[in-house]
Amino acid sequence: MKTRRIADLAVLSVVLSIALVAAARAEEKAVPGWDPALFREASTIKVMTTEPDVGEHWSNLWVVVIDGQPYVRLGDRAYGRIQRNTTSPYVKLKVADQEFDKVKLEEMPDMKEKVATAMADKYWMDILIRHESHPMVARLVPQTPAPETSSH
CATH class of the missing domain: 2.30.110.10 (Electron Transport, Fmn-binding Protein; Chain A)
Incomplete structure (x- = not known):
């Protein structure tokens, strides 16, 4: 059971990291003309x-x-x-x-x-x-x- 929680936490950490990076990139692209x-x-x-x-x-x-x-x-x-x-x-x-x-x-x-x-x-x-x-x-x-x- 403990292994399952650790695995779930690891997956959640990866998903949150990807979401944060995507949000940061989206914010940068939201600036008109920034290329x-x-x-x-x-x-x-x-x-x-x-x-x-x-x-x-x-x-x-x-x-x-x-x-x-x-x-x-x-x-x-x-x-x-x-x-x-x-x-x-x-x-x-x-x-x-x-x-x-x-x-x-x-x-x-x-x-x-x-x-x-x-x-x-x-x-x-x-x-x-x-x-x-x-x-x-x-x-x-x-x-x-x-x-x-x-x-x-």
Whole structure:
């Protein structure tokens, strides 16, 4: 009987995990215009941070796509801007002709090697850049806009 409960619990855990992943992916796809192909084809993207004494600043970043998810690797200056960003954890992002007002930079230190390899494959200049400091690797996660409410 105890073995049966453990097996049922294991099956339930797997089903819930799949459901959570599917829900997260569905939420990302619900953002109009968000498409991994945009990032795969882009040479660079722009992220806007806002600093107290500086105001708005657009930084150009390299971007790679791994398993359908866009990732960036930040150097010291870009990382400093992210640390001082008053809209943290969100930035505004431009890629190709698309603009996204609320994108979360989700720090992913466990992806450092995969992102470095993907950067080297995509960008020939990475032969020099890879030796610089990169204190942050992040996945770009779009936030769905809040539904508009009627004032009636």
